Each structure stands twice: as structure tokens, then as C-alpha cells.
Amino acid sequence: MTSREQAVAETFVELADTLVAEFDLVDFLHTLIERTVTLLDGDAGGIMLADQRGGLQAMAATSHEVRLVELFELQSDEGPCLEAFRTGQSVTKADLGEMRRDWPDFTARLEQAGFSSAQAVPMRLRDEVIGAVNVFRVATGALSEADMRLARALADVATVGLLQERTIRSRDLLAEQLQAALNSRVLIEQAKGVLAERTGIEVGEAFTVLRAHARRTGVPLHALAAQVVSGTLYL
Incomplete structure (x- = not known):
């Protein structure tokens, strides 16, 4: 088994282990996006995920x-994640020219951030699409077919986990949990800002500090x- 094959196997085990008991969705x-980016040699x-009204909300990112x-x-209202969510199909473009033609505004913003390619896979189980996963790279060009299959497999595992019976028993309960996660995301963004202001660290580093403390303490x-x-905890 190659080192990459071992990393793939360990990632699937890690995602499955996360779902053994009640888990923190955020x-x-x-974890899913960090492992996906690493395994696909992406940069970010x-x-x-879809909210209760069927609109997409940004739920996780590798950086601010x-x-x-x-x-x-x-x-x-344009870009790979939206296209993957709306079509239920994987999305990857051959080059920047194709990206600029299909997503002119988004591609300009992506290049401004230092990236030259973007691809996405839907989080889908049969006909139900609950979200999409974006992968950005500094290098230009489409991902290989094998890498896109791997991205889709990771997204599929995550989707099955979110929809599994013991955690979510109905579509309404799924929407409720996703909405709760969205509310948590807003609160976490506020906490990042508060922590950054208190300590002088960058906003992105603030999330790393919060996440590490949560894992260490089990909170x-x-x-x-x-x-x-609320000011009841100072890190």
C-alpha cells in the first residue's frame, strides 16, 4: 500500500469514527475539507450546505x-459549488479561459485570492443534494478523473453520515440540524472576532485556537x- 493509499484509508476510517457517537457537525x-484538500493535492x-429554505450557506473553509x-x-450567484449543487454533478474546468467564460465574476475574485483553478463535487445521496465541496488550487487545469472520483467518494461518505438513520431520522430533522449548525457557525465567527481583538492574533488563527481548545476540553x-x-472564558 502506498503512502497515499494509506492516507485515503485512514481518512475514511477517521470520518467513520467521527460518526460513531454524537458529533460536532462544524x-x-x-475535518472533511482538510482531508479532501490534502488528498487531492489542493491548496484550499x-x-x-443547504439551509431550511434550500439556499446554500458557507459552513467550513480551510482559511478565512x-x-x-x-x-x-x-x-x-456563480461558481463551482453552486453548479455542483444545482446539477448534482462534479464540476472541474480545463483552464482559466473556460472558468472566466462560465464564472467571470467568481474567477476574478478567485484569482485575486491567489488561486487558478476550482472544482466541486456535490454532497448527494441518490436524488437528494444537501450541499457541495469546493477545492481550490494555485496550479491551473482540471483535476484528474481519478482525483475527482476520490473527491466524490469522500463527499458521498460525509453525506451518508449526515443522513444516517441513528443521527437524523427525517428530512425535517436534517434541516433542523443544518440550521442549528448554521447558527453555530455565526456564533463561532463572532467568537473568532472577539478572540482576535483580545489577543491580537489573525482571525484564521483564532479559529485554530478555538478548535484546539474545544477538542482538548471536550466542549x-x-x-x-x-x-x-459572553466573556465567561478567556483564551
Whole structure:
């Protein structure tokens, strides 16, 4: 077994282990995007999930800058994640020229952030699409067919986990959990800002500090964020 094959196997085990008991959805999504970017030799990435109204929300990103790119993607209503979500198909473009033609505003913003290619896979189970996974690279060109299959497999595993019966028993409950995760995301963004202001660290580093403390103490991210925002916890 090659080192990459071993990393792939370990990633699937890690994602499955995350779902053994009650899990922190925001942390789970960050684990998914971090492993996906690493395995595909990407440079950054993010995940969007559908909310109760069927619109996409940026839920996880490998950096603060990437989160801003994903928010711009939503605002401009164009880009790989939206296309993958709407079509239920994987999306990767041959070159920057094709990207500029199909997503002019998004591609300009992507290049401004230092990336030259973007691809996405839907988070789909049969006909139900609940979100999409973005992978950005500094290098130009499309991902290989094998890499796109791997990205799709990782997204499929995550989707099955989110929809599994013991965690989510109905579509309404799924929407409720995703909405709760979105609310948690807002609180976490506030906590990042508070922590950055208090300590002088960068916003992206603030999330790393929050996440590490949550894992070390076993306190859910949303609960920890609430403590930071309310001033009952200082890190």
C-alpha cells in the first residue's frame, strides 16, 4: 500500500469514527475539507450546505480568505459549488479561459485570492443534494478523473453520515440540524472576532485556537464560542 493509499484509508476510517457517537457537525465538516484538500493535492477548500429554505450557506473553509471567496461565490450567484449543487454533478474546468467564460465574476475574485483553478463535487445521496465541496488550487487545469472520483467518494461518505438513520431520522430533522449548525457557525465567527481583538492574533488563527481548545476540553465548538463571546472564558 502506498503512502497515499494509506492516507485515503485512514481518512475514511477517521470520518467513520467521527460518526460513531454524537458529533460536532462544524468540526466534522472542517475535518472533511482538510482531508479532501490534502488528498487531492489542493491548496484550499470549503463546504457549503443547504439551509431550511434550500439556499446554500458557507459552513467550513480551510482559511478565512477562502471563506470570503465562498461568500462572494454565493453573492455573485456563480461558481463551482453552486453548479455542483444545482446539477448534482462534479464540476472541474480545463483552464482559466473556460472558468472566466462560465464564472467571470467568481474567477476574478478567485484569482485575486491567489488561486487558478476550482472544482466541486456535490454532497448527494441518490436524488437528494444537501450541499457541495469546493477545492481550490494555485496550479491551473482540471483535476484528474481519478482525483475527482476520490473527491466524490469522500463527499458521498460525509453525506451518508449526515443522513444516517441513528443521527437524523427525517428530512425535517436534517434541516433542523443544518440550521442549528448554521447558527453555530455565526456564533463561532463572532467568537473568532472577539478572540482576535483580545489577543491580537489573525482571525484564521483564532479559529485554530478555538478548535484546539474545544477538542482538548471536550466542549462543543458552539458552546465554547458562546463562552468567549459572553466573556465567561478567556483564551
